[in-house]
Amino acid sequence: xxNTAAPAAAVLPPRSQPRQPRRxxxxxxxxxxxxxxxxxxxxxxxxxxxxxxxxxxxSVYVSQVxxxxxxxxxxxxxxxxISLLVxxxxxxxxxxxxxxxxxxxxxxxxxxxxxxxWTRLLPPxxxxxxxxxxxGLWITQISGPAVMPNLWVAIGAVAxxxxxxxxxxxxxxxxxxxxxxxxxxxxxxxxGGWLALxxxxxxxxxxxxxxxxxxxxxxxxxGAAQWIGEAYDRFGGIGERLGVSSxxxxxxxxxxxxxxxxxxxxxxxxxxxxEVPLRHPELTVWWLALPVLTLLAVSAALRDRHAxxxxxxxxxxxxTRLPAVPLTVLPVVCAAALALPYLxxxxxSAPRFLMPAYALLALPIAGLIPRAVRTARxxxxxxxALGVVxxxxxxxxxxxxxxxxxxxxxxxxxxxxxxxxxxxxxxxPPCLVTGDRALPVAYHAGCxxxxxxxxxxxxxxxxxxxxxxxxxxxxxxxxxxDRPPAYARTWVSYPLAGTGWNAYRPPDQAREWEAEKAREAxxxxxAEKAREAxxxREAxxxxxxxxxxxxxxxxxxMTYPTTSWAGFQAAEPxxxxxxxxxxxxxxxxxxxxLRQDGSPRVTPLEVTFLSGELWLGMMPDSRKALxxxxxxxxxxxxxxxxxxxxxxxxxRVSGRAVEVTDPETVARFAAQxxxxxxFHLFRAEVTEVVHTASExxxxxxxxxxxxxxxxxxxxxxxxxxxxxxx
Numbered sequence: 001x002x003n004t005a006a007p008a009a010a011v012l013p014p015r016s017q018p019r020q021p022r023r024x025x026x027x028x029x030x031x032x033x034x035x036x037x038x039x040x041x042x043x044x045x046x047x048x049x050x051x052x053x054x055x056x057x058x059s060v061y062v063s064q065v066x067x068x069x070x071x072x073x074x075x076x077x078x079x080x081x082i083s084l085l086v087x088x089x090x091x092x093x094x095x096x097x098x099x100x101x102x103x104x105x106x107x108x109x110x111x112x113x114x115x116x117x118w119t120r121l122l123p124p125x126x127x128x129x130x131x132x133x134x135x136g137l138w139i140t141q142i143s144g145p146a147v148m149p150n151l152w153v154a155i156g157a158v159a160x161x162x163x164x165x166x167x168x169x170x171x172x173x174x175x176x177x178x179x180x181x182x183x184x185x186x187x188x189x190x191x192g193g194w195l196a197l198x199x200x201x202x203x204x205x206x207x208x209x210x211x212x213x214x215x216x217x218x219x220x221x222x223g224a225a226q227w228i229g230e231a232y233d234r235f236g237g238i239g240e241r242l243g244v245s246s247x248x249x250x251x252x253x254x255x256x257x258x259x260x261x262x263x264x265x266x267x268x269x270x271x272x273x274x275e276v277p278l279r280h281p282e283l284t285v286w287w288l289a290l291p292v293l294t295l296l297a298v299s300a301a302l303r304d305r306h307a308x309x310x311x312x313x314x315x316x317x318x319x320t321r322l323p324a325v326p327l328t329v330l331p332v333v334c335a336a337a338l339a340l341p342y343l344x345x346x347x348x349s350a351p352r353f354l355m356p357a358y359a360l361l362a363l364p365i366a367g368l369i370p371r372a373v374r375t376a377r378x379x380x381x382x383x384x385a386l387g388v389v390x391x392x393x394x395x396x397x398x399x400x401x402x403x404x405x406x407x408x409x410x411x412x413x414x415x416x417x418x419x420x421x422x423x424x425x426x427x428x429p430p431c432l433v434t435g436d437r438a439l440p441v442a443y444h445a446g447c448x449x450x451x452x453x454x455x456x457x458x459x460x461x462x463x464x465x466x467x468x469x470x471x472x473x474x475x476x477x478x479x480x481x482d483r484p485p486a487y488a489r490t491w492v493s494y495p496l497a498g499t500g501w502n503a504y505r506p507p508d509q510a511r512e513w514e515a516e517k518a519r520e521a522x523x524x525x526x527a528e529k530a531r532e533a534x535x536x537r538e539a540x541x542x543x544x545x546x547x548x549x550x551x552x553x554x555x556x557x558m559t560y561p562t563t564s565w566a567g568f569q570a571a572e573p574x575x576x577x578x579x580x581x582x583x584x585x586x587x588x589x590x591x592x593x594l595r596q597d598g599s600p601r602v603t604p605l606e607v608t609f610l611s612g613e614l615w616l617g618m619m620p621d622s623r624k625a626l627x628x629x630x631x632x633x634x635x636x637x638x639x640x641x642x643x644x645x646x647x648x649x650x651x652r653v654s655g656r657a658v659e660v661t662d663p664e665t666v667a668r669f670a671a672q673x674x675x676x677x678x679f680h681l682f683r684a685e686v687t688e689v690v691h692t693a694s695e696x697x698x699x700x701x702x703x704x705x706x707x708x709x710x711x712x713x714x715x716x717x718x719x720x721x722x723x724x725x726x
Contacts, residue, residue: 027124027125030124030125030128030129031112031115031116031119031124031127031128031131032112033128034111034112034128034131034132034135035108035109035111035112035131035135036108037132037135038107038108038111038135038140038141038144039104039105039107039108039144041141041398041401042104042107042108042141042144042145043101043104045141045398045401045402045405046100046104046141046142046144046145046401046405047097047100047101047104047145048405049405049406049408049409050100050142050145050146050405050408050409050412051096051097051100052096052097052409052412052413052416053096053412053413053415053416053440053444054096054147054412054415054440054443054444055146055408055411055412055415055440056415056437056439056440057147057148058146058147058148058440059072059415059439059440059443059444060072060073060074060078060439060443061078061082061083061086061147061148062083062086062090062099062147062443063443064080064083065083065084065086065087065090065091066090066094066443067090067091068094068446069443069446069447070429070430070442070447070448070449072439072442072443072449073439073449073450073451073456073458075245075248075455075456076235076241076244076245076248077190077245077248077249079149079185079186079187079188079189079190079226079227080186080226080227080230081149081152081183081185081186081187081188081223082147082148082149082152082187084186085106085152085187086099086103086147089102099145099147100145101145103144103145103146103147104144104145107143107144107145107151107152107155108144110152110155111131111134111135111155112131113159114155114156114158114159114162115127115128115130115131115158117158117159117162117163117166117176118130118158118162118363120166121162121165121166121327122327122363122367123370125370126363126366126367126369126370127363127366129366129369130362130363130365130366131362132390132394133362133365133366133390134154134358134359134362136393136394136397137286137355137358137397138266138397138398138400138401138404139269139351139352139355139358140154140355140358140359141397141401142269142401142404142405142408143352143355148352149187149188149191150188150352150353150355150356151352151355152183152184152187152188153184153187153188153191153192153195153338153355153356154355154356154358154359154360155359156180156181156183156184156187156195157184157195157334157338157356157359157360158359158360158363159176159180160177160180160181160184160195160199161199161330161331161334161360163176163177163180164177164199164202164203164209164212164216164330165326165327165330167209167211167212167215168208168209168211171211174211174212174214174215175215177212177215177216177219178214178215178216178218178219178222179219180219181195181196181215181216181219181220181223182218182219182220182222182223183223184223185219185220185222185223185224185227186223186224186226186227189223189224189227190245190341191338191356192220192223192224193220193224194337194338194340194341195334195337195338195356196216196219196220197337198330198333198334198337199212199216199334200213200216200217202330203216248455249346250272250346250347250348251347252341252345252346254344254345255344255345255346255347256343256344258343259274260274260347260348260349261342261343261349261351261353261354262278262284262287263276263277263278263349264276264349264350264351265278265284265287265351266278266279266280266283266284266400266403266404267279267351267400267403267404267407268407269350269351269352269404269408270348270350271348271349271350272348272349272350273347273348274348274349280400283396283397283399283400285393285396286393286396286397290358290361290365293361293365293368294332294361294364294365296368297328297332297364297365297367297368298328298329298332298364300328300367300368300371301325301327301328301329301364302325327363327364328364328367331360331361331363331364332360332361332364334360335356335357335358335359335360335361336357338356338357338360339353339354339356339357342354369386372386373386412440414437414498414499414500415437415440415441415444416444417496417497417498417499418437418441418444418445418476418496418499418501418503419441419442419443419444419445420445421494421496421497421498421499421503422441422445422447422474422496422503423445425474425494425503425505425513426472426509426512426513426516426517427445427447427472427474428446428472429446429447430447430448430471430472431445431446431447431448431471431472431473431474432447432448432449432450432464432467432468432471432472432473432474433445433447433448433449433450433473433474433476434449434450434451434452434464434473434474434475434476435474435475435476435477435504436476436477436478436482436501437476437501438450438451438476439456441476450463450464450467452464461487465487468506468509469506472505472509473505473506473509474503474504474505475488475491475503475504475505476496476501476502476503476504477501477502477504478500478501478502479495479500479501479502479658480632480658480659483683484504484564488504489564489566489567489612490507490563490564490566490567490569490570490571491504491505491506491507491510491563491567492504492505492506492507492510492561492562492563492567492706492707493561493562493563493564493685493706494561494562495562502562505707507563507567507570507571507707510561510706510707511571511707511708511709513707514561514707514708515708518708561687561705561706561707562655562656562685562686562687562706563685563686563706564612564613564683564685564686565609565612565613565614565684565686566612566613567686567706568686568689568704568706569612571704571706572704572710575689575691575702575704575710576689578651578691579638579651579653579689579691580609582638582648582649582650582651583607583609583638583639583651584609585639585641586638586639586641587606587639588604588605588606588639589604589605589606589607589636589637589638589639590602590603590604590605590636590637590639591603591604591605591616591624591634591635591636591637592634592635592636592637593624593627593628593631593633593634594627594630594631594633595627596627596630601623601624601627603622603623603624605618605624605636607636608669608673610669610672610673613683613684614653614683614684614686615669615673615681615682615683615684616628616634616636616657616681616682616683616684617669617673617675617679617680617681617682618679618680618682619676619679619680620678620679620680622680625680625682628657628659628682629659632656632657632658633654633655633656633657634654634655634656634657634684635652635653635654636652636653636654636684637650637651637652638650638651638652648693649691649692649693649694650691650692650693651689651690651691651692652688652689652690652692653684653686653688653689654686654687654688654689654690655684655685655686655687655688656684656685656687657682657683657684657685658682658683658684658685659680659681659682660681660682660683661681665681666681669681686706687705687706688703688704688705689703689704690702690703690704698714698715699714699715700712700713700714700715701713701715
């Protein structure tokens with residue numbers, strides 16, 4: 001009989017295989033890569049342009065903690081947090097490059113830490129994208145190595161709002177919230193107040209976030225303690241400091257500054273007054289899209305207000321569940337609060353002012369991209385298109401960054417060059433600098449700075465003049481545009497090459513420096529003579545015989561210090577009176593200018609002495625006027641008068657002619673002189689006055705230059721060499 005029983009293996013069900021445990025895949029460190037890229041861009045583009053010198057505001061902040069330089073005037077709106085941040089670096093080194101490098105590393109680390117707070121609230125990829133959108137802005141990149149507070153307020157605002165939202169589920173979040181808010185308020189106290197305001201309202205009105213109240217109040221008071229104490233110490237109270245701050249800011253009140261903010265999107269870094277046109281509007285698409293994208297993000301959050309999202313954190317624990325509305329609306333409200341004073345309360349703008357708003361808005365806007373990809377019919381194509389858009393946006397920001405960094409390089413380079421020029425003029429600490437851009441130039445020269453007017457007014461005119469009588473002092477004025485104030489009309493002017501400024505020094509200091517320079521030159525000449533004497537005694541004897549040759553028309557081809565005619569009168573009143581009398585005896589004199597090809601042009605001219613100045617008036621578009629516009633060097637020879645003799649000698653004045661276009665000055669000149677109109681008006685900056693006369697059968701040349709005594713050279717006879725008497 002056939003056995004039909006089936007084998008046991010065929011009857012029993014197959015044994016189930018043990019399931020392999022699912023391997024945990026660690027997410028890509030996108031946020032870390034964004035922070036590294038942020039640092040790389042700064043090292044590659046920003047540091048090469050800014051590593052040699054500090055900007056205006058930077059020099060103020062750094063000077064407060066730099067043990068090598070005097071502290072610059074610290075105006076009422078400023079806060080000292082950024083100075084405390086860089087104090088350890090500045091105490092250890094005076095290298096601007098080292099300071100920049102450490103700030104790059106610190107800003108990249110702070111960017112990572114601030115956005116890392118949000119990875120328990122939002123998907124890590126969305127947080128990384130938000131960090132990319134913010135860090136990719138040109139103003140964020142150029143601010144990384146800068147000693148300025150706005151970037152740190154932006155980074156602190158991101159962290160503070162994130163810790164505030166985490167308070168209900170994490171008791172330790174309150175301590176972090178207090179610490180971050182204290183830091184923001186210490187760095188910029190008004191911004192800390194505007195940031196804390198919506199958070200306080202939210203904590204008071206919502207039971208869920210009420211535990212954050214002590215942290216908000218305590219952190220704000222802790223950060224503002226130094227600012228409040230300084231308000232009572234320097235200004236007499238909080239209200240008084242706010243009043244002074246309002247005056248410095250141009251009067252806090254209703255100022256619709258949106259237009260100014262739009263015009264400064266692609267630079268300049270400070271727009272005050274903001275009258276520049278918008279440069280490259282094609283590169284502003286991101287900025288113009290911000291309001292629209294923000295409204296879309298809020299609208300999407302309101303539609304999904306009941307949706308919850310689990311966020312994988314740590315070792316797989318679920319994060320605190322929060323509705324989508326607070327995660328979107330609270331950053332938007334805080335961004336609006338931080339932007340409000342800069343858009344509606346002050347009359348000027350700077351792109352850095354709105355950085356905190358940009359940083360907070362990046363978080364909800366970044367959530368629109370994955371949402372759009374998920375709901376699209378063709379997710380891959382939309383993701384690729386959005387990737388191209390973001391890449392083009394970052395590339396456009398890089399273009400603006402390169403232009404702005406180069407512009408910053410030129411500006412700060414002028415400060416460094418001017419400081420080196422002042423040092424060559426004999427300014428050594430302790431010294432004082434006042435006038436145009438005095439604060440940054442003084443810092444780089446190691447000097448104090450003081451102003452008698454303007455937003456940085458820190459002294460009175462009598463106090464300034466007392467200091468000028470005790471220590472080396474320089475007044476900076478824009479060459480050809482600014483006229484010296486009344487107290488400096490007799491000061492000696494020195495052009496600072498490569499800067500566009502003239503440095504004016506008191507006459508006694510100028511004479512002392514000229515004498516010191518002459519002694520150094522004499523020592524150098526003596527050393528050179530000694531070396532030459534070892535080579536050839538005969539050659540040395542020949543040089544000695546020809547030495548003492550007086551200066552001729554060299555003032556037309558060389559650069560000398562300048563001063564006003566009043567400065568000449570104060571230094572040598574008798575000589576100035578004689579020269580002025582010689583010019584007033586006759587109406588017409590001889591003016592020498594330089595043609596375009598460098599050859600001389602000689603033309604008749606009338607000169608006028610008025611208000612302590614020597615004025616040159618000319619017909620419109622005359623050749624000599626065009627010459628002086630192109631090259632301001634001139635010499636004017638007094639009319640020698642009739643006859644063949646020069647019994648009283650003649651006078652020549654050389655210098656640089658500065659065209660005067662101020663309507664009030666021109667009208668005042670026309671009212672007193674009554675020249676044919678229209679006319680060109682030039683003010684003479686004197687470099688040399690020469691008097692030539694015959695005395696006792698000898699030709700005598702008397703030469704005066706600013707900062708030097710009168711030099712007298714007697715030509716003698718054919719058998720006697722020239723003799724220098726002074």
